[in-house]
Amino acid sequence: xxxxxLIDQHERGESARGLTPEWVATLERLLVPLRFPLHILQMxxxxxxxxxxxxxITNCANFQAADEMRRIQRVAYWTKVLANAHGDRLAxxxxxxxxxEHDPLWQPAREALERLLIAYDWGESFxxxxxxxxxLLDTVFxxxxxxxxxxxxxxxLRMLFTEFxxxxxxxxxxxxxxxQYCIERDPxxxxxxxxWIGQWQPLMLEAVSSLGQMFEKAPQPMAxxxxxxxxxxxxxxHLQACGLRMxxxxxxx
Numbered sequence: 684x685x686x687x688x689l690i691d692q693h694e695r696g697e698s699a700r701g702l703t704p705e706w707v708a709t710l711e712r713l714l715v716p717l718r719f720p721l722h723i724l725q726m727x728x729x730x731x732x733x734x735x736x737x738x739x740i741t742n743c744a745n746f747q748a749a750d751e752m753r754r755i756q757r758v759a760y761w762t763k764v765l766a767n768a769h770g771d772r773l774a775x776x777x778x779x780x781x782x783x784e785h786d787p788l789w790q791p792a793r794e795a796l797e798r799l800l801i802a803y804d805w806g807e808s809f810x811x812x813x814x815x816x817x818x819l820l821d822t823v824f825x826x827x828x829x830x831x832x833x834x835x836x837x838x839x840l841r842m843l844f845t846e847f848x849x850x851x852x853x854x855x856x857x858x859x860x861x862x863q864y865c866i867e868r869d870p871x872x873x874x875x876x877x878x879w880i881g882q883w884q885p886l887m888l889e890a891v892s893s894l895g896q897m898f899e900k901a902p903q904p905m906a907x908x909x910x911x912x913x914x915x916x917x918x919x920x921h922l923q924a925c926g927l928r929m930x931x932x933x934x935x936x
Contacts, residue, residue, distance in 0.1 A: 686757055686846055690764075693839040699761075699768040705902040706835045707769045713828070713897045714840075715762055715773055716782040716789060718755050720820065723796040725751035727812045734805045743857040747813075750850035757843065788897055792820070792890035795883070810879040813858040814922065819887045821851040822917040823894055827910055834903040855921050862925040877927055884929075888915065 693699070702710075725748045732744030766774035783789055799816055802808045825848040832840035866873045891914050895907025922929065 686753070686843065689839070689842055689846070690757065690760065694764055697768070698839050699764050702765075702769070702837060703835075703902060704769075706837060707765065707773075709835070709897065709901045710765065710837075710840075711773055711778075712782060712786065712788075712900075713894070714758065715765075716779045716786070717758050717824065718762075718779065719783040720792060720796050721751055721755045721758065723800060724812070724817055724820070725755065727799055727802075727808060731805070731809050731812060734808075736805070740861065743861075747850075747854050747857075750847075750853070754847050754850070761840075761843070788893045791886065791893045795886040795890050798886070806875065807879050809858075809861075810876050811883045813854060814862070814876065814880055814925065814927075815883040815887055815918070818851070818855060818918050818921050819891055819914055821848070821854075822914045823891060823910070825851050826917070827898070827905065827913060831898055831901055831903075831905055834905075835901055855924070859921070859924040859926075862927065866926055873927060876925075877929060880922070880927070880929065891915075 728744050728748035728751060732741045732748065735741045735744060762779075763774045766772070772778050783793060795816060799808070799811055802811050825844045829841045829844035829848070832838075832844070862876065866876075888911065892907055892911050895905075895910035898905040898910050899907050919929075
């Protein structure tokens with residue numbers, strides 16, 4: 684309800700028309716293709732729910748997938764609003780797909796996410812999605828892009844992605860509770876999870892570093908190294924909440 688009222692308010696006020704061409708160019712490269720990776724997060728969330736060993740996990744994963752669809756729908760809608768104000772190319776599926784498939788700065792993220800689609804082991808799929816890929820991407824967009832939007836005068840996008848951050852918190856809360864439950868009953872599972880995290884984390888840290896180069900090109904930029912450090916720190920806190928410690932050379936490097 685809040686998100687829809689927020690969109691209505693800013694659409695009526697035509698706030699998109701007040702954005703600078705330089706910031707719109709940043710959004711064309713960073714925001715417009717976002718629905719592709721978000722769809723992968725949604726699809727994998729549904730897979731985790733479908734294959735889960737407990738209905739309690741299924742319920743959490745399905746609500747998480749629904750949150751992803753809400754984010755996809757609102758990003759797609761606002762993309763059209765931007766297109767109405769700044770040119771039809773912004774809402775072109777071909778333009779968004781071309782960025783996702785060919786923009787060099789998107790390719791590390793694309794590799795990690797498309798590999799996620801074929802991680803068929805349930806435990807690995809859960810660990811890769813909810814302990815590595817989603818927490819890192821959520822911090823990039825729901826926290827850091829929100830902050831970048833605020834610095835560049837885009838108050839709507841700042842508030843929109845900050846609100847999406849509430850969904851990220853729910854995801855991390857249930858994920859941490861599940862991990863804690865598992866390792867309390869079988870401490871050896873901590874090593875299994877850490878092993879999977881160690882496999883997926885380098886791919887995603889490379890992806891974050893690459894996306895950070897887009898942040899550097901914003902009118903009021905953020906350095907890629909600052910983005911990577913902030914995102915890595917947030918994931919470290921998430922793993923701590925799960926009761927997991929990465930060995931030297933893993934997350935704490």
